[in-house]
Amino acid sequence: MAKVSVPVSNEFCPQCLYLYGTYKENGEPNYGVFCWATYCWDEGLKFVACIGENKLTRDRIRATGIFSVSVVNEALLPAADYCGNHPGYDFDKSKEIPSVKGAVLDVPVPVSSPWTFELEVDKTLRLDERNESEIYICKIRNVLTEEGLTDGRSFEERLKEAAPVIALSTKYFPVKPEALGDWGQWKDKH
Template identity: 55%
Template sequence: MSKVSVSISNDFCPQTLFLYGTYKEDGTPNFGLFCWFSYIWDSELGVMACIGGEKLTKDRIHATGVFSANLVTEAILSLADYFGNTDGYGADKMDIPVETRKGAVLDVPILDASPLAFELEVAQSIPLHDGEVFLCKIRNVLANEELADDTKTIEERLQVIAPVRTTCRTYFSWDGKAMGKWGEPMRKVRSLDNE
């Protein structure tokens, strides 16, 4: 197959989505949607997370040095899209029904509806021109019990939770079907909020 040069982007390189959880100064949970997330090795498994631009999530990570990373699945995509497309500095962002709990090890909000969450402590940050990379220690991983069920195959367990991926500004289901452009799934959250 022949190759052609295309614009510089990460199109057609699907990425897993996470909701980063922090607490505002008043103790209210705040979540933001991010996909620049991967793993590092530094004597133990760690996480690298990049946040571009000015965001409340980044401000709160600077203030506390900790955050959670909650896996986004098909079941919570509308909520995740809402969190990713609603300004964190807005006073009413979290005025929606959402169940959270505190982390088991760190003082971070965990989204109950997410089947897997990392509790992360920043070990080092690397400021960039318009972004920042956080190198983090994984202090705890909280998972739904069904993910620890070794009687089921990994494939079966992944199919149950159905993680969402994104590329080309579009969300994709676990089986590769388009689930909407960025900003579309959140309409369900706002329509429920207005009822």
């Protein structure tokens, strides 16, 4: 099949959906939905988060240097979508997502998320002169997960229970817990 050039986009690039959690100055939880994230190795595994435009979540990360990053699952998706479409400056989102405090850092953790990182900003890379977009390279200070996801079941069974959501184009999709193979499985077949 022939390849053709198209406008720049990430339409067919799956992105994990995350809730970034901070506390507002009044102590109430604030969440924003983000998917511009990845990992890097810098003296250990680190989380890399990109935030563009003015957002209360970014303001609070700048002020405190800490935040939580929680995997959005199918149960959490309606509240996460609400948070992602209502600016924290204008809406009180604290009651949308039941939360507990982090175990190591003073960050909110959504009760319904299957996996949460408690993060401390290690390095900040500003991407524009207006300071509207920046990348945070973060130390993972703690990982919180549902106890049931640590048992001896197969990864596929635990993935089905966790039910993370990914974003493609402008849509949400479930993760189908059927493995295509393991890393290195085909290394000698070509």
